[in-house]
Amino acid sequence: xxxxxxxxxxxxxxxxxxxxxxxxxxxxxxxxxxxxxEEVAQLAGLSADYYTELERGRGAQPSAQTxxxxxxxxxxxxxxxxxxxxxxxxxxxxxxxxxxxxxxQPALLGLLDRLATTxxxxxxxxxxxxxxxxxxxxxxxxxxxxxxxxTGFAYRWFTDPAARxxxxxxxxxxxxxxxxxxxxxxAARRSRDSEVAGMTAALRRxxxxxxALWDTHDVGLRRTDHKRIVHPTLGVIELDCHSLFSxxxxxxxxxxxxxxxxxxAAQLELLGVIGTQDMAATEDTPGTRR
Numbered sequence: 001x002x003x004x005x006x007x008x009x010x011x012x013x014x015x016x017x018x019x020x021x022x023x024x025x026x027x028x029x030x031x032x033x034x035x036x037x038e039e040v041a042q043l044a045g046l047s048a049d050y051y052t053e054l055e056r057g058r059g060a061q062p063s064a065q066t067x068x069x070x071x072x073x074x075x076x077x078x079x080x081x082x083x084x085x086x087x088x089x090x091x092x093x094x095x096x097x098x099x100x101x102x103x104x105q106p107a108l109l110g111l112l113d114r115l116a117t118t119x120x121x122x123x124x125x126x127x128x129x130x131x132x133x134x135x136x137x138x139x140x141x142x143x144x145x146x147x148x149x150x151t152g153f154a155y156r157w158f159t160d161p162a163a164r165x166x167x168x169x170x171x172x173x174x175x176x177x178x179x180x181x182x183x184x185x186x187a188a189r190r191s192r193d194s195e196v197a198g199m200t201a202a203l204r205r206x207x208x209x210x211x212a213l214w215d216t217h218d219v220g221l222r223r224t225d226h227k228r229i230v231h232p233t234l235g236v237i238e239l240d241c242h243s244l245f246s247x248x249x250x251x252x253x254x255x256x257x258x259x260x261x262x263x264x265a266a267q268l269e270l271l272g273v274i275g276t277q278d279m280a281a282t283e284d285t286p287g288t289r290r
Contacts, residue, residue, distance in 0.1 A: 001061050001087070001088055001089040002087050002089070003057040003058065003059075004057045005087050006054065006057070006084075006087040006088055007054060007055050007056060007057035009083065009084065009087060010040075010054060010055050010070070010074070011055055013074040013075075013076065013080070014034050014035050014037070014040055014055075014074060015033055015034040016034055017034045017035050017074055017075055018033075018034060018035075019035065019039070021075060021110060021113075022035070022039075022043060022073075022075070022110075022113050024039060037051055037052050037055060038051075040070070040073050040074065043072070043073035044066070044069040044070050044072070044073040045069055046066065046069065046070075061088060061089065061090075062088050062090075063090075064085070064090050064091075067081075067084055067085055067088055067090060068081075068103075070084065071084055071103070072104055072109060072131060075106045075109065075110070076106075077106065078103055081103055104122050104130045104131050104251070105122075105246050105251055107246070108122050108244070108246060108251055108252075108253045109122065109131065111244070111253055112131065112133060112253060115133060115255055116133065116135075117135070117272065118133075118135065118255050118256065118257065118268075119133070119135040119136040119138070119139045119140070119239075119255065119256040119268070119271070120132070120133050120135070120136055120253065120254060120255035120256070121133065121136040121140070121143070121253075121254055122251055122252065122253050122254075123153075123251070123252050123254060124152070124250060124251055124252075125186045125190075125249060125250050125251070125252065126152045126154065126155075126183075126186065126195070126196070126199060127152045127153040127154040127155075127179075128151045128152045128153075129143035129151075129153070130143075130251070131143075134275065135268075135271060135272060136256075138271050138272075138274070138275055139229065139231065139237070139256065139271060140166065140229070149198070149199050149202060152199070154179045154182070154183060155199060155202075155203065157175070157176070157179055158176070158179075158203050158206065158207035158209060158210045159203070159206050159207060165230060166229055166230055167227070167228065167229065167230060168228055168230060168236060171227075171228055176209060176210075176213060177213060177218065178220075178222050178225065179222075180210060180213040180214055180216075180218065181218040181219055181220040181222075182220065182221055182222040183196075183199075183200065184214070184217065184218065184219045184220075185219045185220060185221045186221075186249075187200060188219070189249060200214065221243075221245075222243060223242075223243050223245075224240065224241065224242050224243065225240075225241045226238070226239075226240055226241075227239055227240075227241050227256075229256075231267075231271070233274065234267045234270060234271065235267075237258075237264055237267045237268070237271075238258065238262070238263070238264045239256040239257065239258050239264050239268070240256070240257050240258065240259075241254060241255075241256055242254070242255055242256075242257065256268075
């Protein structure tokens with residue numbers, strides 16, 4: 001591991017990120033052109049002492065998870081993220097060797113930072129949650145770490161009955177149809193892609209429901225939807241889910257809203273108060289609900 005170069009690279013990237021880029025106020029007494037060390041640590045979910053040691057060229061070798069968190073906090077592009085991994089002497093994630101779809105695109109990440117009062121998250125086109133804000137975690141549960149196809153919510157929807165608890169049972173047929181139509185569109189766009197082909201083949205084997213819906217050949221990207229989400233404390237919350245697609249279609253920013261004056265809007269306000277304190281019971285379930 002090249003500690004001096006890693007430290008210099010982190011410092012140089014930190015200096016180039018403006019507070020407004022990550023949704024932080026500039027403040028009248030700011031002495032640095034970019035972010036403070038403690039701000040980077042907070043954005044990456046690290047202790048300030050640990051990050052400071054990294055910038056001073058000391059400390060233990062950071063894990064791949066830590067490096068990915070730093071790449072997001074510092075708004076690194078794909079080449080810069082790969083460089084960070086090389087300096088830390090860590091192998092690139094599998095996704096980085098191929099399409100890089102799991103590296104959150106900076107434009108979507110910047111928008112996510114500005115949605116602090118709205119549940120929002122960035123997912124891949126296979127419905128793998130990449131990053132989420134605190135309100136999304138409170139609403140849907142914490143995202144799982146990437147570990148094979150089960151990382152994707154669409155895959156779990158058809159293979160793990162527990163994944164369906166997020167929606168009332170009477171809504172399940174609708175969501176099944178929408179998931180399959182969305183995956184059909186993704187499979188067509190990513191023609192001959194082994195990841196998509198492997199996922200759909202596995203789902204056809206494991207789920208008769210998926211196989212039957214797949215054979216209808218219905219196609220449609222999930223751009224907007226009205227959802228009823230079952231929350232463990234607040235009950236059923238009626239929300240509108242919106243999607244903003246990246247230019248290549250490989251990632252989506254999802255955010256949830258409710259019309260002003262509705263019960264859903266009041267529940268979202270209450271969700272902001274209770275935060276994630278009620279999500280402890282769902283931490284053991286396999287992944288984010290959506």
